[in-house]
Amino acid sequence: MQKNKNRINQGISDTVAAYILLAPFIILFFVFTILPVLSSFVLSFCSYDMISAPSFSGLSNYLRMFNGDEVLPKAIVNTLKFSVVTGPVSFLLAFLLAWLINEFGKGMRSFLSFLFYAPALVGNAYFIWQIAFSGDSYGYVNNILISLGFIEEPINWFKNVTYNMPILIFVQLWLSMGVSFLADIAGLQNVNSELYEAGAIDGIRTRWHELWYITLPSMKDILLFGAVMQIQATFSIGAVIKVLAGYPSVNNSVDTIVSHLQDVGIIRYEMGYAAAISVVLFLMMAVTRIVVGKILNSLGK
């Protein structure tokens, strides 16, 4: 009895200690993440201009998405284009690069990791693309093309619907070697090397076999982490595009959900509708996450 009570006391004091230690994070996480998510869900059923108090408006915000917003469908299509290309490509590229770089010695490995991580590290470095693709004849790309005789007049790269999407996808890819790339490198180094020996004994012949049957399955968690980060990143593309191509872009050709959402919320003061769009974006991300999880689970099978 005495023993039991002690154990219970100890159990409680253990958990209390744990909760106290967790409290700072839990509180901050709740106040700054959970609460905003919940409130945006609530706001999506309201009409709210941030100055007057919100008023309940039923499903009207959701109905407006289907009837009365010409930009949103374009924005969704654009976002999907961006994410379908940049998401998987940069995810695979990140892994491939990590795999290759992992083959180098320590010094070279750190140097190359730094090189590929740098664009993500320096924040606003994408401004160089603004100079490179400047519509002026002194913009780098225009100048080179003109001096090589390919074109005669400068092209307004970001204002031309033929070029702006591919260029922005390229810029986005250049930027995307972020967290998932670093995580992949870390993951590769944590694969138990005994597994490779065991695999060699069990009849693995090529590096491809090694990759498929040992490396990838042991890295599943890291890959999932990278994928989640990538999904989040590709669906919330917007800031960079706004700076480079302006908002709205010509014929809304490269506007994304996030840039449209910010426009609705911040410039037009329609927080309720912006919240509704963000809920839809959230659902899109969640579905993609489930699909990607399924795909990653099938690795090595």
Added chain:
Amino acid sequence: MLPIAKTKIVSFIMMIVLLITAFSSTLISAETDTAENQQNTDNIISLSEYDNGYVDYIAKFDDISRNVQEILLYSGEEKNFAKNQRLDFDVSINEDSLYQISMEYLNTEKRNLDITVYIDGDIPFFEAQSITFPSYWKDSGDKRVDSNGNEFAPEQVLADEYNTVECRDYTGQIAAPYLFYLSKGEHRVSLVLNDGECKFKRIMLKNEENPDPYNSEAIEKDADSYKDVNNVIEIEAEDAFVKSSSALIPKSDDGSADVSPSSPTNAKINYIGGSNWSGQNDEIRWKFNVETAGYYNIAFLYRQTQLNSVSYRHLKIDGKTPFAEAEKIKFKYTVSWNYLKWSENDTPYLIFLSEGEHTLSLSVTAGEYTEIYRQLKELSNDLGDLYIDMTMVIGETVDVSRSYELFNQIPDFNERLKSAADGLEGVAAELERLQEKKGGSNVSTIRNAVEILEKMYNNPYSAHKYKSAYYSSYTNISALLGTITSMPLDIDRIFFIGRDAVNISPKASLIEKIGFGVTRFISSFAGDYAKTEKEENGIQIWVNWGRDQTQVLDSLIQSDFVEKEKVFVTVKLVNASFIQAILSGNGPDVLLQMSRTEPVNLAMRKALVNLEQFDDFDEVITRFQDGATIPFEYNGGTYAIPDSSSFFVMFVRTDILEGLDLQIPKTWQEFIYVMTILQHNNLQVSLPYIQIADSSTVNVGVGGLSLYPTMLVQNGLSLYKDDHTATNLTKEAQIQVFEEWTDMYTKYKVPKTMDFYNRFRIGSAPLGIAVYTLYTQLKAAAPEIEGRWTAVPIPGVVGEDGKINNSSAGSGSGCSITKLSKNPENAWKFLKWWTSASVQLKYSESLESILGPLGRVASSNIEALNNMIWDNDFIEVLNSEINKVTQIPEIPGGYYTARCIDQAFWNVVEQNKIPTDMMLEWGAVADGEISRKRQEYVE
């Protein structure tokens, strides 16, 4: 892209057509060249006026002896010298000689005097056309203290004592005062005052001997006769007696224990100088008292933080240079405060001071850098002229598959390249000698240019390939011109150390420094920088400006508004939007410099106070241009008054237009004619266009984003329907104007984006329309084209009455009172105070004294704008233009209008869509958004 041949044919036909129309309408003078003549590429621009500058003038009189004498032209009781007045003096000269002209004067107006000197009715050399006599300034009183106990500079007012100043150069080209040659016999010297106003007591011709070099033996011998000169005279440099510019304000360094006075807890005013004390002949004078006559050594506690450079100062005691070495005292680069005992090889220079009061003067001199500046300026002019010649042959962009043979097309092409390269190499070598080390950023800038030039003349057949490299070399060298004679210096204290006095060590000791640092760190927690308490009738202002602007505003409020109105005001520097303030329920009473679209956006959500409720509203708005409140009107009320406003003017490189025999266009028809001639010579024009990227650009308001609204108002058309329920974008007349606007980009190929500021400087875009504030930028930062450009009203449309309507659509910001205010009456008092002429002017002047000319405010108060220091001809342009500005209303959903115009524009100019289709499509979208917003808020 059109095939090149087709484009050329089209533009050629267009040009012919335009030529014919231009001739038939007799708007352009008959002397203009025919098309055939225009095709000659040897249309070289020469700048003859630069051939008779002072340097060439004075070189002619090398062998003339200089007799030491003074000839008074006028001496007696004070007289007024008014603007545009001419003073004639007849003088008889005994012997051929060179003279300085000096004047003892007192400014009665804030502007610097601008004087033209005539000798026998002629202007002797180019620079004599406009000689500056600076206005002298002093502190109006003691240092001021803000609500946190931090000191800040006293207001600057005109000095009330006479100063004697010679005709001299302020651009950094010539170090010594100008000399004028007068032969034996009778002469007439005339002075014409072009700008400013003063009283004068004395004007004279003077011929001073150059001061002798320091004679250490003689002085040491003489010094022995004064015994026991062991006192030290200490001058706090911030307590200057007078200074030659209102920008030379006392300053505060609160991060060092070395300066005096210093305090680790509060900002103290403790030094003078900085980057504002860097222009040729900028002068500061101090008064000090000597108790013991004798020989003294001078020492400074100074700081010179400009990398790779030395600063020189010319020292005078009681208006006289004691010896030749005092003409250029050298202050080397230091990171922190440094003690300099002025000496040569450890032997201190000694200066004799008699008993009594003396004046010490230190003025900026570029020393040996003047010659470098002069050469660089000449080289930069040559490079610029050559670039325009190249552009006229090649065009904006190089076609590499073509052989241009520039050396055949441009006279002396290779010789000009070679001489420029040699000149630049000479300058680089001289720079290395002066800075006492090899390399450095200035030297490598020049060497890079030399390398490009060498490549060009070594490969004559492919010289055109280097055009863009040449362009960047040229801009780098022009930029160097702006900085190379900049001689900034901070001075904390000046010491006169008696010959027999013991050495002093004015810098703080290590222990003092540690103590200072620790106290400073601890006190940083104690300061209450965000006072939130509100007094009973107080008002709170939020600004999201730079620190300088905020501090100037706060000091103006505390010293002026609070004194007068007895209303407690807190100014808070916050990085939060008003929306956030409303959400938190804790916000400001007054919003300043709100962007164009904000007042109506907030007003329709009932967040602002209708200002028309105040009795004197109608009177207050007479301070602004007629209709200035139109963009702030909503639903019958006015929710803001303007506090800054801007509009377009046209910038013209007169030298280039003259070289092509073109006149400044006054109508769009003429503009297009000039544009085609320029384009035919491979030069470009620039039209204003701002890409809409985010909320800050949308908030500029439609008038400031592009030329379209301006062209609409010139045609007497409006953007919105009178009842503001929809746009007029889908109307025929509006579409017609839209087509005229987009034609500029499609038919005439005006570049859609260009760096107009730099292209205007180099001359490849000699004509362009831009916001008038570019004027200040060009004046301040483009010395190499001074005198070769002008700003004029924009072209207009000829109305039925034959008059030209050249009004511009306006842009700008407003200030307003929020619904959160508990004291709207006091807030209104504040708005009236803030937009008044005297406050706007003081605010602008204070900012200019801190930030330089670029700090000038684009005030909406017409009186304030008029009293800022503009050039005479430009102030006329400003005055005529500001009254013609037509304001575009802002309406709910109006942000969509600007966007839809932008959408239609890009579809037409980049995707070759048909203008009418695009306007119908996007105009409907804009109307849709407006009616949606109206349903939400108005109806």
